[in-house]
Amino acid sequence: MSSRTPHAEVVGAGIGGLTAAAALARRGWSVTVHEREDTVRAFGSGIYLWSNGLGVLGDLGVRERTVEGAHHGPSIQTRDRRNRTLARLPTNGPGQVQVLTVLRERLISALVAAATDAGAEIVTGSAAHAVDPRGAIVLDGGERRAADLVVVADGVGSRLRDGLGLLGRRRRLGQRCARVLIPRDTDLLPAADADHYIEWMSGRRFLLYTPSSVTDAYIALVCPAGDREAMGAEIPRPVWERAFPHAASIVSRIGPVARWDEFEWVELRSWSTGRVAVLGDAAHAQPPYLGQGGGCAMMAAHGLAHAMSCGAGTPAERLARWERTERPLIRHTQRFSYGIGRLNDVPELPRRLLLSTLGRSRSFGRSRLRAAQAVPTGLPRASGR
Numbered sequence: 001m002s003s004r005t006p007h008a009e010v011v012g013a014g015i016g017g018l019t020a021a022a023a024l025a026r027r028g029w030s031v032t033v034h035e036r037e038d039t040v041r042a043f044g045s046g047i048y049l050w051s052n053g054l055g056v057l058g059d060l061g062v063r064e065r066t067v068e069g070a071h072h073g074p075s076i077q078t079r080d081r082r083n084r085t086l087a088r089l090p091t092n093g094p095g096q097v098q099v100l101t102v103l104r105e106r107l108i109s110a111l112v113a114a115a116t117d118a119g120a121e122i123v124t125g126s127a128a129h130a131v132d133p134r135g136a137i138v139l140d141g142g143e144r145r146a147a148d149l150v151v152v153a154d155g156v157g158s159r160l161r162d163g164l165g166l167l168g169r170r171r172r173l174g175q176r177c178a179r180v181l182i183p184r185d186t187d188l189l190p191a192a193d194a195d196h197y198i199e200w201m202s203g204r205r206f207l208l209y210t211p212s213s214v215t216d217a218y219i220a221l222v223c224p225a226g227d228r229e230a231m232g233a234e235i236p237r238p239v240w241e242r243a244f245p246h247a248a249s250i251v252s253r254i255g256p257v258a259r260w261d262e263f264e265w266v267e268l269r270s271w272s273t274g275r276v277a278v279l280g281d282a283a284h285a286q287p288p289y290l291g292q293g294g295g296c297a298m299m300a301a302h303g304l305a306h307a308m309s310c311g312a313g314t315p316a317e318r319l320a321r322w323e324r325t326e327r328p329l330i331r332h333t334q335r336f337s338y339g340i341g342r343l344n345d346v347p348e349l350p351r352r353l354l355l356s357t358l359g360r361s362r363s364f365g366r367s368r369l370r371a372a373q374a375v376p377t378g379l380p381r382a383s384g385r
């Protein structure tokens, strides 16, 4: 880099784009973020934040404001239709993995604060329609904006990524999901269960209960993409109550659902070309069974800022180093999460046996938590926890 202030144009104000903006701005870059929507919004109710994401938030100076009011569950439990526990991961105790849950709005507003406090500009209602690997974006109105670095973080359906010819593989995974918030009423679950994170599996359907604040629980319903009987803007409650009798009080509180998203997998030929880097769901979308899509977006974005600001090299060399550093762990996480998702298709009895065997395997446990417990690039080991 020359001695003048380097400039980055970032496309997309989701978890990936905002993290990149904040991390670059904190390292002395001038940054403009373009968000096509009129406001910077969070979709998807609640979110799990593990040590890796918390490490990034700490480095951006917004960990405390993100976790204020967060829920720290004592375990993550997988149960079957009859409410028998198939697997249990103790969390948040001494020596155990750290994970907490917050409302997505809280995370997004903390990242907005991190970016703007560090001097980044966020322009809403501003959509990019093309990107030039020599270092520029073109906005929908035709304006061309040059940059030392372009960050493409426009989500799983990224038009810009496709325009660059970087896409290796994009697969729909045949499972759809609706996410809602419901009040954490005292009669939602027995008191002994209420603070835990619980996922129930019933046939090929799946229900996740996530307390996400003192007053809110985030619920995710998952079913095969062809399971028409289970989907709708108003969920067919009898269908879900029959599948999950022990979560009937949760199901009875679910109101209209905004959308049924299909899980996807994205893999790129390369994460960069010229002066353009692609990250987040645009580069490495994964099914959400490890709660790590956002964590991986934050690690990739933070690692990018580190690679572009520390050490020597041309932009192309720095981007290649960034990909070599970040991609293997993210690829592992994508694959692991995909494998867990396939358990939904396994019949109940073998699934029960499989889960209890895997639950006892230490190497499975380590593999599952590799990204969650990773220390983001450039951070001292202690601050990643």
Ligand SMILES: Cc1cc2nc3c(=O)[nH]c(=O)nc-3n(C[C@H](O)[C@H](O)[C@H](O)COP(=O)(O)OP(=O)(O)OC[C@H]3O[C@@H](n4cnc5c(N)ncnc54)[C@H](O)[C@@H]3O)c2cc1C
Pocket: 011, 012, 013, 014, 015, 016, 017, 034, 035, 036, 037, 041, 044, 046, 047, 048, 049, 126, 127, 128, 129, 153, 154, 155, 156, 159, 177, 179, 220, 261, 279, 280, 281, 282, 288, 290, 291, 292, 293, 294, 295, 296, 297
């Ligand atoms: C059911 C479910 C549960 C999940 N749970 C978790 C979890 O617990 N923990 C976790 O870490 N992750 C979780 N994830 C994954 C996580 O939500 C995603 O990985 C993350 O939100 C991706 O962020 P992103 O910034 O890459 O993309 P997005 O959040 O999709 O942001 C992209 C942004 O770009 C904007 N945009 C698009 N095109 C343009 C354009 N041309 N110009 C300008 N702006 C544009 C969009 O409006 C959007 O704001 C979950 C995902 C799902 C589906």
